[in-house]
Amino acid sequence: MISIRDVSTVFTTAGQTFTAVDAVSLEIPRGSIQGIIGFSGAGKSTLLRNINLLERPTSGSVVVDGTDLTALGDEDLRRERHQIGMIFQHFNLLNNRTALQNVELSLKFAGVGKKDRRRRAQEALDIVDLADKASSYPGRLSGGQKQRVAIARALATEPKVLLCDEPTSAVDPRTTASVLQYLSDINAQLGITTVIVTHEMNVIKAVADNVAVMEDGALVEQFDLADLSRPGFSPATQIGRYLISDDITLERRPRVQQKEATLV
């Protein structure tokens, strides 16, 4: 469970203050996929980065499975962050390292010994069906393959939360479906609580259980995706209503109980 409690993030630039996230409270159930949508500049990415304190909120708290991250000192926060994987629109891979080395690096930062690093990195690449690309450099991989390496890198430390910032914005529609299928399967099989920020409505419709709509830094609407098929239900916001068109069809797998879920 992720509890975002009254979180605000205020940026100060050249003496001017700007509230990017405005008193947002949101409860994200353990093992669910939470979508966050909104127009450009609504504060989605900032809120996502607030969850792992990549962007420390100006006020409010973020509690992940009972641990208040905002109350931790640097050392404890570093340790907790290994429980929270993140993937980005532009993959953020190191181009001078192979796929395997990219994944190994996150394990190194998490303090995993050299021998286990290699094995766990290989297993993580296996989950995204890229074992055969272990020795390829990112320059030799397609966009979808790069994002799958990034997913493997995020998964290798066995996180309980996966944060996804526009995970499919830089890939074509067919690759989008494949990346989403991996995210959906991983969520179903490993029970990882997943938060996806996107401006692509079809992404939310394909994978999310719940959706939160942001406008001007504030959370203005929340509903379950299942509500969309309820007779008479219509989202209150314009962006919420955009969800009623466009589709990607995925094979959604039934969830395993989280306590039974293991990665490696």
Ligand SMILES: Nc1ncnc2c1ncn2[C@@H]1O[C@H](COP(=O)(O)OP(=O)(O)OP(=O)(O)O)[C@@H](O)[C@H]1O
């Ligand atoms: N480090 C920063 N310093 C100053 N302003 C910032 C900073 N980061 C974000 N902002 C501003 O905060 C607002 C929200 O940005 P954010 O990236 O969270 O929005 P978003 O909803 O993710 O937008 P997009 O969909 O375009 O990525 C924007 O107006 C942005 O310019």
